Amino acid sequence: MSPYHAQVRRRLALTGAVLALGLAGCASAAVEPPPSSPASPAVEPAGARSGVCLDQLGFKQGPIDRICLPEGVELTYRYGAERTLIVIGPEVFGPAVLDHLAATLPGLGWRVTGRSETAVTFEDDEWRGACVIGDGVWGLTARSE
Numbered sequence: 226m227s228p229y230h231a232q233v234r235r236r237l238a239l240t241g242a243v244l245a246l247g248l249a250g251c252a253s254a255a256v257e258p259p260p261s262s263p264a265s266p267a268v269e270p271a272g273a274r275s276g277v278c279l280d281q282l283g284f285k286q287g288p289i290d291r292i293c294l295p296e297g298v299e300l301t302y303r304y305g306a307e308r309t310l311i312v313i314g315p316e317v318f319g320p321a322v323l324d325h326l327a328a329t330l331p332g333l334g335w336r337v338t339g340r341s342e343t344a345v346t347f348e349d350d351e352w353r354g355a356c357v358i359g360d361g362v363w364g365l366t367a368r369s370e
Contacts (some may be wrong), residue, residue, distance in 0.1 A: 274333060276325055284310065288352055291333040292367065295325040301362070308369035310354075319343075319363030326356055326365075 276296050279289035284305040292310070298321065302313040314322070323345050330337055330347050335354075339346040344357045354367030 275329060279305070279310065279312070287367065287369070288334075288349070291330075291335065292354070292365070293325070293329055293333070294365075295321045298322060310365070310367045312365045313362050314364075316358055316361045316363055319358035322363050322365070323356060323358065 274290070274293060276293040277298070278291070278293040279287075282294075282300070282303065284303070286305055286307050287310050289305070289310070294312070295318075298314060298318045300312055300314045302311070304311040320342075323340075323343075326345050326347070327337055327340055330345075335347045335349050337345060337347050343359060344355060346353075346355045348354065352367050352369050354365065356363065356365040
């Protein structure tokens, strides 16, 4: 198998894991409830549309103006459809992505339902999502109910 195909298989496996974690309801057992105060003072305060939001990255459907990533984050894969959003990037950016999401999602209309060192889960009345770090990449997915 070529290195390219191995990388694609790894990404697809991570995407499946993200979907299973965030959308099958098992995330609550693996992820601690979010802390009541921000974990790091260096993270932007909740409520700010800061960083680069998915609408600015060319996504056309979904809550793309309410999911923002930190400036300078690198993406290696992205997919957007009417009811599904998937974004994947190198693991080195994962902690910054998780911190940024945990800090900004509540102010953009999301409920953060879980947080750990390697995952954050979130939802609103229509969408449910998760962002996880693992196997050399970080991955974010959101899906409409």
